[in-house]
Amino acid sequence: MRMKDKLVMVTAAASGMGRAGVELFLAEGARVCAVDVDAAGLAALVRQLDAGDRLVTVEADLSTAGGARGSVDAAAEKLGGIDVLWAHAGAPGPGGIEDLDIDAWQRAVALNLQSATLAAGQVIGHMRKRGGGAIVFTASVSGMVGSMWAPVYSSCKFAVVGLTKSLAQTFAPDNVRVNVVCPGLADTPMKTGFTGRGVSAEVAAENEARMMTLVPMGRLVRPDEVAKAALWLASEDASFVTGIALPVDGGFTCR
Numbered sequence: 001m002r003m004k005d006k007l008v009m010v011t012a013a014a015s016g017m018g019r020a021g022v023e024l025f026l027a028e029g030a031r032v033c034a035v036d037v038d039a040a041g042l043a044a045l046v047r048q049l050d051a052g053d054r055l056v057t058v059e060a061d062l063s064t065a066g067g068a069r070g071s072v073d074a075a076a077e078k079l080g081g082i083d084v085l086w087a088h089a090g091a092p093g094p095g096g097i098e099d100l101d102i103d104a105w106q107r108a109v110a111l112n113l114q115s116a117t118l119a120a121g122q123v124i125g126h127m128r129k130r131g132g133g134a135i136v137f138t139a140s141v142s143g144m145v146g147s148m149w150a151p152v153y154s155s156c157k158f159a160v161v162g163l164t165k166s167l168a169q170t171f172a173p174d175n176v177r178v179n180v181v182c183p184g185l186a187d188t189p190m191k192t193g194f195t196g197r198g199v200s201a202e203v204a205a206e207n208e209a210r211m212m213t214l215v216p217m218g219r220l221v222r223p224d225e226v227a228k229a230a231l232w233l234a235s236e237d238a239s240f241v242t243g244i245a246l247p248v249d250g251g252f253t254c255r
């Protein structure tokens with residue numbers, strides 16, 4: 001068990017890759033706090049995983065400063081500390097930048113970048129108390145190469161990679177490692193926010209198929225494949241790994 005008795009906080013945990021992470025960290029022996037804005041989704045998670053007091057939840061809107069910071073303190077209180085933070089929350093944001101809706105831009109920055117920054121700033125004190133820890137952020141392949149269709153999202157995710165490389169240096173003396181996973185297009189509800197925005201299901205399927213031609217391994221990423229990468233980065237198996245952006249993308253960013 002690679003996470004025996006570790007205290008782990010996962011955000012955006014009620015669905016998709018975050019949910020897969022909750023399952024995996026539990027299976028590896030951790031106690032987990034699942035954080036999400038979706039109260040019903042969290043309740044369903046608790047029912048379905050049936051992990052007793054090894055799984056606790058915090059309902060929070062991470063796009064607000066209060067939610068991003070407060071959820072860390074609430075998770076630390078419920079778990080009795082935090083060893084690992086997987087700050088996974090994010091969202092596609094607006095498409096083009098002509099006639100950009102500034103509120104939509106700010107919402108995208110708030111959830112993709114501000115929430116990660118504030119959570120890390122809040123968790124470091126809790127990790128110091130435990131003698132160290134590991135932070136894993138979620139960016140995207142769009143944080144490693146530009147995205148023609150999602151410039152706002154891409155610029156936020158590049159910033160999350162910059163945050164990772166900066167905090168890896170800042171927090172190293174605290175024995176806290178900081179890394180980021182960069183998934184390719186993943187088989188989760190969020191996928192339609194990239195390939196299906198404002199188009200019919202048929203066109204969305206065509207967009208997805210076109211994207212898959214750019215993936216050497218030719219398919220979507222499964223949620224558990226990203227969760228496994230996050231778990232590896234958080235575990236002692238990666239004890240000398242800090243500041244890396246790890247693509248989980250079937251080769252999409254190779255070119």
Ligand SMILES: NC(=O)c1ccc[n+]([C@@H]2O[C@H](COP(=O)([O-])OP(=O)(O)OC[C@H]3O[C@@H](n4cnc5c(N)ncnc54)[C@H](O)[C@@H]3O)[C@@H](O)[C@H]2O)c1
Pocket residue numbers: 012013014015016017018035036037038041060061062063088089090091092111138139140141182183184185186187188189190191194
């Ligand atoms: N799905 C993809 O194709 C893809 C690809 C690369 C990166 N990502 C990144 O992965 C992360 C999540 O993706 P997923 O595919 O697992 O998503 P998902 O759609 O399966 O789940 C997203 C979760 O986030 C929660 N959420 C939404 N807004 C929130 C808020 N304001 N506060 C708290 N929780 C909130 C939702 O309730 C939901 O449970 C994001 O950071 C996203 O940018 C996704």
